[in-house]
Amino acid sequence: MPRSVNSVASKARRKKILKQAKGNWGARGNVLTVAKHTVEKGLQYAYRDRRNKKREFRALWIQRINAGARLHGMSYSQLMGKIHNNGVELNRKVLADLAMNHPEAFKAIVDSVK
DSSP states (O other): OOOOOOHHHHHHHHHHHHHHTTTOSTHHHHOHHHHHHHHHHHHHHHHHHHHHHHHHHHHHHHHHHHHHHHHTTOOHHHHHHHHHHTTOOOOHHHHHHHHHHOHHHHHHHHHHHO
8 A cells, every 4th residue: 555645735834834934034934944943933922922012002101191291290190190080081092192192182181180
């Protein structure tokens, strides 16, 4: 009985990994065993950084709100405390956008909670 090998699926598997590793330098992009490690590590970084991105954006929003608040004589923590006490339903993302792109609207919010 002849030996049964599924070369179609094997080739497709290898091709898929090499396609994912395309653009990497040297052997990382064209040697299967090296490319496999590169692709796996890249996917680990992608998984981790999808979560880290949320942290980084929140930190950026806080910095922008703080900068806008200090222009009006308040700190970030004072502003956020007053916003929560007054029941203003704006999240940090929206507040940061207002502080950056619409300073007059941000000033109106700060004045309303002072």
